[in-house]
Amino acid sequence: MNKTEVIARRILxxxxxxxxxxYDQEKENFIYDFKPEENLEHALFIVERLKGFGYTYSVIGKYEVCFNDVCDNGKTLAQAITNAAFSLADNSTIDEGWL
Structure with missing residues (x-):
């Protein structure tokens, strides 16, 4: 799975x-061309979901973000959010019972 797939499946x-x-079963709608690294609106879906799980989102500098103590950066804010979320999901720190 690539970064987008990991985030879509494990976080969202x-x-x-x-x-x-x-397909988002909770909201019963389709999401077309999900590209959180390129689209800030898509990246903010991730932020809102993680906040709902109790994670604290913070921006450190121009293009570095943290979810609790998991931080990452990128060339854009959307890329930084995606990278940090992927680091969180890929390291199995998200309680899979949430999903």
Whole structure:
């Protein structure tokens, strides 16, 4: 799985419906062309979901963010959010019982 897939599945709890769209069962809607590294609006879906899980989101500098003590950076804010979320999800620090 790539970074986007890990985030969509493990953090957001979405299911891949087709090659170009995800399905959010909670909100019962489709998300087309999910690209959180390129689209700040998509990256903010991640922030809101993690806040709902109790994570604290903070911006350190221009393009560095933290979710609690997991921090990462990028060339843009959207990329920094995506990188930090991936670090969090890829290291299995998210309680999978949430999903």
């Amino acid at each position: 709890g979405w299911k891949l419906n087709r090659w170009d769209r995800w």
